[in-house]
Amino acid sequence: MVILGLTFSQAQEVVPIPTQAQLNWQNAEMVAVFHYDLHVFDGKVYNQAYNRITPIPDFNMFNPEKLDTDQWVKAAKDAGVKIAILTATHETGFALFQSDYNPYSMKALKFQDGKGDLLRDFKASCEKYGIQAGVYIGIRWNSFYGIHDFKVEGTSEFAKNRQQHYNTMVEGMVKEIFTNYGDWAMVWFDGGAHGPEQGGPDVLSIFEKYQPNGLFYHNLQRADMRWGGSESGTVPYPSWGTFAYPAIGSGESTREEISKNNFELLKTGDPNGTYYMPAMSDAPLRGNGGHDWFWEPGRDLLVYPLEKLVNMYYNSVGHNTSLILGLTPNAEGLIPDTDARRLKEFGDEIKRRFSNKIGSTSGSGNKFSINLPRRTPINQLVLMEEISKGELVRKFIVEGKTNGGWQTIFEGSVIGHKFIHQFDEMEVSEVRLKILESKGEVQIKDFSVYLFD
Numbered sequence: 001m002v003i004l005g006l007t008f009s010q011a012q013e014v015v016p017i018p019t020q021a022q023l024n025w026q027n028a029e030m031v032a033v034f035h036y037d038l039h040v041f042d043g044k045v046y047n048q049a050y051n052r053i054t055p056i057p058d059f060n061m062f063n064p065e066k067l068d069t070d071q072w073v074k075a076a077k078d079a080g081v082k083i084a085i086l087t088a089t090h091e092t093g094f095a096l097f098q099s100d101y102n103p104y105s106m107k108a109l110k111f112q113d114g115k116g117d118l119l120r121d122f123k124a125s126c127e128k129y130g131i132q133a134g135v136y137i138g139i140r141w142n143s144f145y146g147i148h149d150f151k152v153e154g155t156s157e158f159a160k161n162r163q164q165h166y167n168t169m170v171e172g173m174v175k176e177i178f179t180n181y182g183d184w185a186m187v188w189f190d191g192g193a194h195g196p197e198q199g200g201p202d203v204l205s206i207f208e209k210y211q212p213n214g215l216f217y218h219n220l221q222r223a224d225m226r227w228g229g230s231e232s233g234t235v236p237y238p239s240w241g242t243f244a245y246p247a248i249g250s251g252e253s254t255r256e257e258i259s260k261n262n263f264e265l266l267k268t269g270d271p272n273g274t275y276y277m278p279a280m281s282d283a284p285l286r287g288n289g290g291h292d293w294f295w296e297p298g299r300d301l302l303v304y305p306l307e308k309l310v311n312m313y314y315n316s317v318g319h320n321t322s323l324i325l326g327l328t329p330n331a332e333g334l335i336p337d338t339d340a341r342r343l344k345e346f347g348d349e350i351k352r353r354f355s356n357k358i359g360s361t362s363g364s365g366n367k368f369s370i371n372l373p374r375r376t377p378i379n380q381l382v383l384m385e386e387i388s389k390g391e392l393v394r395k396f397i398v399e400g401k402t403n404g405g406w407q408t409i410f411e412g413s414v415i416g417h418k419f420i421h422q423f424d425e426m427e428v429s430e431v432r433l434k435i436l437e438s439k440g441e442v443q444i445k446d447f448s449v450y451l452f453d
Contacts, residue, residue: 015392020213021215030080030082031323032076032327033134033282033325033327034087034329036294041061042061053143067333075339076343079343083133084131084132084133089102091138091141093142093144096117097176098120100172101172120181134185134215135188138189145166168201178211185214186215187216195219223247223277226278227282229262233281233324234315237414237419238319240270240271242271242276244265244273244274271394278322281319284326288302288303289301295330306345318420319420358370358450358451361444368433370449375428376428376451377425377427378450379451381448384446391415393413393414393437397434400430406432409431
């Protein structure tokens with residue numbers, strides 16, 4: 001069969017292509033999200049259900065006397081993070097920046113004489129350390145304004161006026177974030193961002209006008225990435241970068257096809273999906289026996305041990321997703337020493353595990369070989385597809401040539417941005433990758449084998 005002068009086997013099938021912002025996101029691989037809000041200062045364990053509906057009694061308890069966003073970002077960079085995100089607003093509704101639209105902001109504080117701007121300081125720290133900056137904006141819940149799941153309760157004229165006021169305030173606040181601080185690598189509307197069709201503010205059009213080169217996550221019309229279906233910092237294999245729907249929904253608005261089987265579709269993606277929408281794998285650093293997105297006193301023991309963080313890395317970055325770690329600045333305004341040390345240990349361990357490269361190749365085609373000068377032990381491999389052309393690989397096999405002949409190391413489906421596989425040490429003189437099925441000519445960006453102990 002011939003299509004426009006090409007044989008069917010040569011014809012490139014149509015696959016979704018990532019935007020530059022999506023490529024930047026997957027290339028980053030490691031991301032940090034810093035959660036900070038008024039209740040960090042109340043000395044109590046965070047209770048989400050309570051905090052969503054209960055206004056903070058005294059916002060002037062915000063007083064991080066040792067505030068140092070450089071220290072935050074440096075701690076994240078030590079772990080290998082390349083994008084860092086700050087919660088500009090969360091569920092109390094308090095804005096961690098100077099706002100002319102939101103009176104419940106740092107302008108109202110005694111701290112720094114009302115002139116402080118944590119978002120400004122954070123962005124400057126990211127630029128100082130060569131980290132891309134992102135911003136998290138929570139508008140679904142706001143205990144100060146009495147917003148519950150995007151809305152003011154009730155149907156009275158007062159409620160309608162209050163809703164309109166809230167929507168206008170949010171639009172103005174979002175415009176400030178998008179115009180006063182330069183470019184953002186991504187914006188994260190946690191829990192989604194209902195638009196005018198659902199009675200909410202129109203934030204998507206503001207994003208598209210002022211931050212057209214960023215990553216948008218998310219509302220019911222658009223999601224440039226998808227939640228990975230859990231907060232474990234992992235996804236199963238395979239996890240495709242493509243998806244069947246342009247958005248993932250939020251809460252009860254999530255499609256049944258997406259939410260069923262414990263969000264299985266979010267975890268695996270859809271190899272035949274018509275939208276490029278890679279998964280993220282998120283988890284709080286303080287999640288070992290708890291699940292602390294915000295700092296609370298006396299809970300250093302919840303910091304994940306090194307071996308669990310390494311396991312997250314292999315099952316997130318190594319499964320074609322980005323790992324997002326939730327970091328928790330404390331009431332002094334610092335990342336706790338315990339957390340900072342663990343982040344440094346984590347970054348050092350990942351570097352160590354990928355420092356002894358035994359062999360490598362790249363190129364286009366369906367067969368790739370790494371020839372070694374002699375039989376050499378290996379126990380880890382990395383595959384990377386050139387995803388700027390889309391995810392083309394559908395089936396592959398990696399084999400190693402041993403004294404006993406060719407042995408299968410791994411048979412898989414998706415490669416995507418990155419696939420990492422550990423295996424029992426074996427001595428080989430050659431390692432080969434065969435692409436068994438694809439949707440066009442494959443370009444392998446990296447095929448490498450390693451040995452670590």
